[in-house]
Amino acid sequence: DDPCSLNIESANYAEHWCSLLKRSETPFARCHLAVDPTEYYKRCKYDTCNCQNNEDCMCAALSSYARACAAKGVMLWGWRERVCNKDLHACPSSQIFLYNLTTCQQTCRSLSEGDTHCLKGFAPVEGCGCPD
Structure with missing residues (x-):
């Protein structure tokens, strides 16, 4: 039905x-x-x-x-501006909302050592992440 x-x-x-x-x-x-x-x-x-x-x-x-x-x-940049935008402002103060998060995002640790969790070919997702 x-x-x-x-x-x-x-x-x-x-x-x-x-x-x-x-x-x-x-x-x-x-x-x-x-x-x-x-x-x-x-x-x-x-x-x-x-x-x-x-x-x-x-x-x-x-x-x-x-x-x-x-x-x-x-990549569908900005689609949340018109609809479903509560997530845009839900990130912790140290993070920003991104449309293209991957497992290869830079972190403090990855700057000093190789990131063992980085998966090549992983499709980007949206969510809170670290700014550049």
Whole structure:
């Protein structure tokens, strides 16, 4: 069953935000040729309507598309500026929000010795990290 058919308010919310994945004027459009947004849009709507905390599930679905794009080499810089932006300001004072964290980010330790945890070919993720 489609969980969006059970609650019109959730369905409208899901449509409004999940449709950002398909629109040509959003940061997500940069990735449309590399990753088809159709399935991500469907999953976004389903998850958003099926979840108790709509925003968290919707943001996870949008982030999933951004991660798939990063794995294909297309970075979706700035997509959180318009939506799901609470994470942008949730970093500790010593860190900043980055869209391109890898296992090879510089740390104080890695400046003095080789980083044994650095995995080449690891797709970038977003989150809090150390500034340059």
